[in-house]
Amino acid sequence: xxxxxxxxxxxxxxxxxxxxxxxxxxxxxxxxxxxxxxxxxxxxxxxxxxxxxxxxxxxxxxxxxxxxxxxxxxxxxxxxxxxxxxxxxxxxxxxxxxxxxxxxxxxxxxx
Amino acid sequence: xxxxxxxxxxxxxxxxxxxxxxxxxxxxxxxxxxxxxxxxxxxxxxxxxxxxxxxxxxxxxxxxxxxxxxxxxxxxxxxxxxxxxxxxxxxxxxxxxxxxxxxxxxxxxxxxx
Numbered sequence: 001x002x003x004x005x006x007x008x009x010x011x012x013x014x015x016x017x018x019x020x021x022x023x024x025x026x027x028x029x030x031x032x033x034x035x036x037x038x039x040x041x042x043x044x045x046x047x048x049x050x051x052x053x054x055x056x057x058x059x060x061x062x063x064x065x066x067x068x069x070x071x072x073x074x075x076x077x078x079x080x081x082x083x084x085x086x087x088x089x090x091x092x093x094x095x096x097x098x099x100x101x102x103x104x105x106x107x108x109x110x111x
Numbered sequence: 112x113x114x115x116x117x118x119x120x121x122x123x124x125x126x127x128x129x130x131x132x133x134x135x136x137x138x139x140x141x142x143x144x145x146x147x148x149x150x151x152x153x154x155x156x157x158x159x160x161x162x163x164x165x166x167x168x169x170x171x172x173x174x175x176x177x178x179x180x181x182x183x184x185x186x187x188x189x190x191x192x193x194x195x196x197x198x199x200x201x202x203x204x205x206x207x208x209x210x211x212x213x214x215x216x217x218x219x220x221x222x223x224x
Contacts, residue, residue, distance in 0.1 A: 008151065032211045043201060043215035044154070088153060092211060098169075099144070099205070099213060103153040 003027075004091050006102035014110050019076040021105050023089030026070065032092040033065055035074045037085045038104065044088055048074060079109045114138060117202045117216035124192045124223045132187040132219050134202030142205050143185035144169075144213070145177060147198040154201065160185050192223045 003026040013019045021035075032051055036044035048063040050056045050072065056063045062075040072091075076083055089102040117134045124130055136143060141162045146154040156169030160179040174196060176188045189196055202216040 004153075034212070036213075043218050044213075045215075046212045049212065090154075090213070099156070101146075101154040103151055 004089055004100045004102040006089050006105050008103055009106040010108055012108045013079050017079050019079045019107055021074040021087050023072045023102055024070055025091045029093050030091045033072045034090040036088040039085045081109050081111050084109050115202055115204055115214050115216040117219055121220050128192050129190050132200055135184045136204040140204040144203045145187045146201045149198050194223045197223045
């Protein structure tokens with residue numbers, strides 16, 4: 001069984017702080033890694049994708065991937081109340097058409 | 112450009128009733144997926160279609176059937192709805208030529224009484 005694990009939270013941080021979200025996965029054949037943001041009652045939207053070990057930065061967001069440890073994380077710098085949402089980690093074994101999602105971490109940014 | 116469109120957005124069924132969720136994408140993608148989302152369990156894959164004319168079971172296929180009518184459309188059918196199928200259903204389509212990003216429909220909230 002291919003598993004993607006996330007802390008369900010809730011994670012609460014003050015406005016302006018760094019929010020750190022973590023994800024582990026069980027399938028060593030995984031090739032693509034994604035972070036989606038989902039506001040309450042809405043569909044998930046992609047915020048970051050990462051395919052190789054190391055860091056990838058996009059504005060206030062940084063994704064980190066460590067395939068040896070089977071670990072992927074998302075850092076949100078200068079957190080804003082508008083970042084309050086559930087963050088879903090997704091892992092894809094491209095060859096098997098199998099995008100697996102974690103249960104999500106609910107983040108609250110307090111003004 | 113609508114992306115992924117699914118209908119209906121809301122539906123209430125009685126146990127044993129049947130219904131079909133419709134999904135269409137206008138991005139010319141080959142693959143289409145159906146997920147369900149339950150509290151605390153994330154998104155779970157029900158069925159997927161890698162290309163027109165093909166369908167395969169995902170993680171939780173029991174109680175569902177699918178039809179890939181053409182490249183644009185992928186429907187999900189509940190033949191005899193059960194309360195355990197109360198969930199939010201998402202249709203999605205991946206961009207395999209670029210990032211692999213999944214594009215989601217707006218979701219269909221189904222309640223089975």
